[in-house]
Amino acid sequence: MASPLNPLTALAWLLAMVLSPEALAMQGQMAGRYGQAFLMPLIAALFIHGLNIAVGPWSRGSAREKATLAGFGALLKSFIALPAVAVSLATAVLVSSGFVFNEVFLYWFPNFGFAALMLVAVLVVNLAGPRCAATAQALLTTTALAGLAGLTLVGALGHQPEATASTVFHPFDWRGVGLGIVVLLGYDLIRYWAADHDHRRTQPFMFIAVVSGVLIVWAWNSIVLAHVPHSRLADTSIPHVLAARAVMGQDGRIVMGIVVIAGSLAAVNLLFQAVVRMMAGLIKRGALPTVAGVSRSRPWLPLVVLGGITGLLMATGFAGSDWLDVTLRAGLILWLVGLGLDHLPPLLSGPERSLGGSARMAVHLALAVSMTALGIVLVVTDEAPDLLVRALLTLISIAAVLATVGMAATRRWAINRHRKASHPKEGVLQ
Numbered sequence: 001m002a003s004p005l006n007p008l009t010a011l012a013w014l015l016a017m018v019l020s021p022e023a024l025a026m027q028g029q030m031a032g033r034y035g036q037a038f039l040m041p042l043i044a045a046l047f048i049h050g051l052n053i054a055v056g057p058w059s060r061g062s063a064r065e066k067a068t069l070a071g072f073g074a075l076l077k078s079f080i081a082l083p084a085v086a087v088s089l090a091t092a093v094l095v096s097s098g099f100v101f102n103e104v105f106l107y108w109f110p111n112f113g114f115a116a117l118m119l120v121a122v123l124v125v126n127l128a129g130p131r132c133a134a135t136a137q138a139l140l141t142t143t144a145l146a147g148l149a150g151l152t153l154v155g156a157l158g159h160q161p162e163a164t165a166s167t168v169f170h171p172f173d174w175r176g177v178g179l180g181i182v183v184l185l186g187y188d189l190i191r192y193w194a195a196d197h198d199h200r201r202t203q204p205f206m207f208i209a210v211v212s213g214v215l216i217v218w219a220w221n222s223i224v225l226a227h228v229p230h231s232r233l234a235d236t237s238i239p240h241v242l243a244a245r246a247v248m249g250q251d252g253r254i255v256m257g258i259v260v261i262a263g264s265l266a267a268v269n270l271l272f273q274a275v276v277r278m279m280a281g282l283i284k285r286g287a288l289p290t291v292a293g294v295s296r297s298r299p300w301l302p303l304v305v306l307g308g309i310t311g312l313l314m315a316t317g318f319a320g321s322d323w324l325d326v327t328l329r330a331g332l333i334l335w336l337v338g339l340g341l342d343h344l345p346p347l348l349s350g351p352e353r354s355l356g357g358s359a360r361m362a363v364h365l366a367l368a369v370s371m372t373a374l375g376i377v378l379v380v381t382d383e384a385p386d387l388l389v390r391a392l393l394t395l396i397s398i399a400a401v402l403a404t405v406g407m408a409a410t411r412r413w414a415i416n417r418h419r420k421a422s423h424p425k426e427g428v429l430q
Helices: 007-014 021-055 061-069 072-105 111-127 130-157 174-183 187-193 199-227 230-235 239-284 300-315 322-341 344-348 357-380 385-422
Strands: none
Touching: 007 130, 007 187, 007 199, 007 239, 021 072, 021 174, 021 187, 021 199, 021 230, 021 239, 021 357, 072 111, 072 239, 072 300, 072 322, 072 385, 111 130, 111 239, 111 300, 130 199, 130 239, 174 322, 174 357, 187 199, 187 239, 199 230, 199 239, 230 239, 239 300, 322 357, 322 385, 344 357, 357 385
């Protein structure tokens, strides 16, 4: 019998993506783009994510879960979106944290050296076991949240200068909704972390995580808008750092440096754990052949692969490159579209013959269409749509190849196992 979920531990996993430096930068740019109206896309995203949590695959129990996981949405997320986001986000945030550590704390310490030390620390914590990874996650998320909350409180109570707007705000549009949804991604990863539990029991944690994420984004970006000119927020890649310095001066830079480092480690730890648990779950369900070093208790193989690719990208100078940023955006878009396509299996299986079945089918259809459409909107309105389309096609092609190889290996593995079971004594007298 599975042990009960710890609410604080669950939230430590689910809020890590919202507190990552990439998410903080995206939030600040949204505030600069829309002004105080940034809350409108955020509320729309909260509504869409709330519906997704209410009727998603975790709400249908284990009987329907296998059909959902066999769908194309799960293929996009499991085989390519999640690993792509894990590697590209890890490379980006770890190197960014290295620069922050170099500029704020020890200017003589090599930034790439610190990034490499952070990567090694994440790998060691994960190899030490799930309990060690969960403890580290709780400490890191709490540290990042406490630092951001402190800056928010000081900014709210202190003197707020007039932040003049030197740019024209963009009106409310669908790109804003898409950005809002991407900022709040990460709550669905609890399906891997709490695999031993009835997924319907995880719904309250996902609701709390999404609502908490919206409150965090709203509170912090309200302070950001009050202290930094809107045009600077829209044009910079570090709006959170500018806001921290405007709120508390040099002390604010130090606090934000701690937030960035802790948030980076928490996000990378979350994504690495999610990939490990996702692969272990696929093997347990028979969707992948058994491979040594992939179980949740001994996850050395996927961790070595993730860490090796991340280290290689850092060593070859891909951190901060356009291709890395484009790959991260492509992975997030595939993640979003995968969430939408998760709603296809119940639609294809026919209408539910129960009270409210038609309404539930309508919600499934609306979510499948809206999330896919918002993914397309994010592609069309991207600053480099051509590069983004190439990245998407490349990732989808890789996913198709991996899925084909995985299914062929699984089928061969199942046939061999069946033959061994049918002839248990074959070869004994030879």
